[in-house]
Amino acid sequence: xxxKKGFFFTIDSIIGAGIITLGILLLYTFYIVxxxxxxxxxxxxxxxxxxxTLRVGEVNNAYxxxxxxxxxxxxxxxxxxxxxxxxxxxxxxxKAGNLTKExxxxxxxxxxxxxxxxxxxxxxxxxxxxxxxxxxxxKMISGIQRYRTRxxxxxxxxxxxxxxxxxxxxxxNPEGSSHGPGTTAEITKKFYxxxxxxxxxxxxLTVHWGTSATPSNDFDLNGEPTNIGxxxxxxxxxxxxxxxxxxxxxxxxxxxxxNELKIKFLIxxxxxxxxxxxxxxxxxxxxSGKFVPSKIVKKRFYFDNVLSNGGxxxxxxxGAWSVLPIFVPRGIxxxxxxxxxxxxxxxxxxxxxEGVLExxxxxxxxxxDKIEILNITGTLNxxxxxxxxxxxxxxxxxxYLNCYPNYFFGKYNTILYSDPENxxxxxxxxxxxxxxxxxxxxxxxxxxxxxxESFDGxxxxxxxxxxxxxxxxxxxxxxxxxxxxxxVVSVNANSQNVFTTPRPLAxxxxxxxxxxxxxxxxxxxxxSDLCSDCYILNETTLQYYVLIPSLVGYGQIxxxxxxxxxxxxxxxxxxxxNYVKATxxxxxxxxxxxxPSLWGPIIAEVRVWH
Amino acid sequence: MLIFGSAILIYYKNITNLSDQDEELLDDLLIDAKLISNSxxxxxxxxxxxxxxxxxxxITDDNRVSESKLAEFSKIPYKESKKLFGTVYDFYxxxxxxxxxxxxxxxxxxxxxxxxxxxxxIQTVENPKKLVKITRxxxxxSDIKKMVIYLWY
Numbered sequence: 001x002x003x004k005k006g007f008f009f010t011i012d013s014i015i016g017a018g019i020i021t022l023g024i025l026l027l028y029t030f031y032i033v034x035x036x037x038x039x040x041x042x043x044x045x046x047x048x049x050x051x052x053t054l055r056v057g058e059v060n061n062a063y064x065x066x067x068x069x070x071x072x073x074x075x076x077x078x079x080x081x082x083x084x085x086x087x088x089x090x091x092x093x094x095k096a097g098n099l100t101k102e103x104x105x106x107x108x109x110x111x112x113x114x115x116x117x118x119x120x121x122x123x124x125x126x127x128x129x130x131x132x133x134x135x136x137x138x139k140m141i142s143g144i145q146r147y148r149t150r151x152x153x154x155x156x157x158x159x160x161x162x163x164x165x166x167x168x169x170x171x172x173n174p175e176g177s178s179h180g181p182g183t184t185a186e187i188t189k190k191f192y193x194x195x196x197x198x199x200x201x202x203x204x205l206t207v208h209w210g211t212s213a214t215p216s217n218d219f220d221l222n223g224e225p226t227n228i229g230x231x232x233x234x235x236x237x238x239x240x241x242x243x244x245x246x247x248x249x250x251x252x253x254x255x256x257x258x259n260e261l262k263i264k265f266l267i268x269x270x271x272x273x274x275x276x277x278x279x280x281x282x283x284x285x286x287x288s289g290k291f292v293p294s295k296i297v298k299k300r301f302y303f304d305n306v307l308s309n310g311g312x313x314x315x316x317x318x319g320a321w322s323v324l325p326i327f328v329p330r331g332i333x334x335x336x337x338x339x340x341x342x343x344x345x346x347x348x349x350x351x352x353x354e355g356v357l358e359x360x361x362x363x364x365x366x367x368x369d370k371i372e373i374l375n376i377t378g379t380l381n382x383x384x385x386x387x388x389x390x391x392x393x394x395x396x397x398x399x400y401l402n403c404y405p406n407y408f409f410g411k412y413n414t415i416l417y418s419d420p421e422n423x424x425x426x427x428x429x430x431x432x433x434x435x436x437x438x439x440x441x442x443x444x445x446x447x448x449x450x451x452x453e454s455f456d457g458x459x460x461x462x463x464x465x466x467x468x469x470x471x472x473x474x475x476x477x478x479x480x481x482x483x484x485x486x487x488v489v490s491v492n493a494n495s496q497n498v499f500t501t502p503r504p505l506a507x508x509x510x511x512x513x514x515x516x517x518x519x520x521x522x523x524x525x526x527x528s529d530l531c532s533d534c535y536i537l538n539e540t541t542l543q544y545y546v547l548i549p550s551l552v553g554y555g556q557i558x559x560x561x562x563x564x565x566x567x568x569x570x571x572x573x574x575x576x577x578n579y580v581k582a583t584x585x586x587x588x589x590x591x592x593x594x595x596p597s598l599w600g601p602i603i604a605e606v607r608v609w610h
Numbered sequence: 611m612l613i614f615g616s617a618i619l620i621y622y623k624n625i626t627n628l629s630d631q632d633e634e635l636l637d638d639l640l641i642d643a644k645l646i647s648n649s650x651x652x653x654x655x656x657x658x659x660x661x662x663x664x665x666x667x668x669i670t671d672d673n674r675v676s677e678s679k680l681a682e683f684s685k686i687p688y689k690e691s692k693k694l695f696g697t698v699y700d701f702y703x704x705x706x707x708x709x710x711x712x713x714x715x716x717x718x719x720x721x722x723x724x725x726x727x728x729x730x731x732i733q734t735v736e737n738p739k740k741l742v743k744i745t746r747x748x749x750x751x752s753d754i755k756k757m758v759i760y761l762w763y
Contacts, residue, residue, distance in 0.1 A: 046748065050754045107756065
């Protein structure tokens with residue numbers, strides 16, 4: 001009986017265990033795991049990316065439509081994130097929160113907590129208990145903020161009156177002279193300074209005199225002696241003759257209006273005394289006025305008056321010669337070009353040596369071409385049309401009266417007449433009138449300033465100078481070659497030849513360089529002489545004319561008029577630079593309503609947590 | 611009593627072994643699901659890929675679902691897709707809106723993945739041992755949408 005009971009209990013327990021095991025196994029078999037995996041970093045990252053991609057203008061959303069309709073949203077190109085940021089910047093926290101809720105709440109698993117923050121300030125959140133695990137995704141945003149400044153001001157400024165520091169170069173071209181001991185030659189140069197505020201004036205002179213080691217020359221400026229060449233800064237002895245170069249400060253000797261420089265050569269010994277390239281007067285002064293471009297340009301260049309005082313024999317001979325450049329820019333049409341020459345006390349009653357090709361006591365040349373060869377006793381007063389002989393760049397008119405150095409000289413007195421101050425029409429001059437065809441050269445509303453710089457270093461042949469004009473608008477430039485002895489001079493600009501002396505004694509004191517030869521950035525200028533010991537002095541100068549704008553347009557928008565005006569004035573003064581000062585500025589202030597201004601950048605962040 | 615106790619012990623031992631294996635499988639499924647979701651959220655490779663030249667399946671351009679890339683994805687044979695995703699498990703991808711309404715891929719299918727399944731019949735048709743689900747958010751058709759990825763074994 002006991003055994004029987006034990007058997008039943010055992011069977012019962014086995015069946016029970018089997019049922020339990022089967023039940024659990026069945027339960028296990030039918031159990032399917034579907035963990036819904038929601039990564040916090042995916043959620044925060046995806047959400048902020050989507051908000052910064054989706055644009056308010058593209059979504060089909062009732063709340064957005066309402067905001068667009070009521071004008072709360074003005075820029076449909078804003079992303080949802082930018083629009084939330086704009087609402088935040090405009091202190092429209094409720095709209096920022098509602099918009100955030102509209103585009104977050106339905107997309108984040110309801111088991112997660114999340115919040116949207118700008119600059120750490122909560123815009124919207126859905127609070128769930130936080131087990132300490134959270135993930136943050138951030139984006140930097142910025143945008144245009146409306147009506148932050150209800151009214152703004154912008155200003156522009158025009159310099160209606162200016163003073164400018166400009167530099168003028170008065171050329172003293174190669175010219176001379178009598179020949180033989182005891183003779184004299186007096187060169188009178190008249191030049192007009194159109195300013196009463198002269199800051200600096202310098203006289204540069206290169207004189208080639210005869211065989212005497214000590215020259216006996218005098219230099220007067222406005223009736224007062226000028227101490228130049230005492231001693232000469234540089235000297236050179238050439239074929240037993242002497243050449244000296246010097247410069248002297250004449251600031252206190254020049255005056256506003258007409259000035260008169262008298263160069264008095266007393267020829268002590270054989271050979272004739274004359275001026276070489278490098279002679280000039282440089283005057284720095286303050287002036288006013290703007291550049292007034294004109295389609296028709298008329299320029300007149302006067303010869304200096306040369307009075308040569310000789311005797312009646314050819315050992316004490318007279319003669320007057322001079323060269324004068326005439327500049328022809330590119331992009332113009334020459335209307336007229338004339339040489340008006342007035343020679344006085346001419347005498348052709350002397351014999352021109354057999355070896356001289358051109359038999360005339362008056363010889364006139366344009367570059368290397370004859371204008372006319374004449375034999376005249378008495379007065380020469382004649383005008384020549386030289387238009388057809390002119391070429392682009394620097395042209396040289398050479399005038400020889402009663403002489404052709406060093407081949408022959410005449411008798412008694414010879415006068416190359418010029419008095420631009422008192423007798424301009426009957427003076428000797430060259431004049432050119434041209435029409436500007438290249439209208440790009442007609443620039444209005446600008447201020448023209450002339451700047452002169454000396455080559456640096458020491459004398460050499462050739463000699464180079466590098467100049468970066470930076471932002472300057474250069475309209476003309478010149479090289480004023482300074483030398484002791486001089487022969488055939490060439491001037492190159494950026495490796496392009498712009499001038500070569502066309503014939504003996506025909507190197508002018510200034511060579512024109514058209515702006516078309518110039519580069520933006522660095523420019524290289526080189527002067528050289530065919531004669532190896534005809535050095536180019538470091539007193540050689542580069543003169544360039546620049547145009548400086550006289551106005552600045554409307555600039556940034558400011559909260560008040562004063563700041564806008566101050567900004568315009570500051571921009572104008574910066575533009576005018578060191579050479580120009582505005583003495584009268586017209587300012588125009590423009591009020592601007594509904595000025596948008598920038599907000600941000602700000603940090604927007606989505607925080608998601610379990 | 612001895613027999614009953616033994617049965618309990620054997621059961622617990624089996625259950626414990628099964629749980630360890632399940633955990634590993636689940637981890638593996640999750641890793642693959644993440645990789646697949648990251649791949650889909652990318653632009654894919656090659657640039658402007660199509661079903662013939664695709665090397666990596668990605669269906670976005672500029673953080674938006676490219677409908678043309680999605681169409682090309684749907685053309686890739688299922689086995690080829692699995693190979694490109696680098697998974698041995700079965701998958702199914704579909705989109706829903708904010709209210710969890712399914713947005714069909716095209717007129718003939720609501721999602722892309724194992725033939726014969728849809729978003730609601732995976733458990734009944736496939737009877738998976740393990741099933742994981744990943745949801746990503748992406749801009750599609752001018753709104754934010756949910757991209758749901760099922761992966762199972």
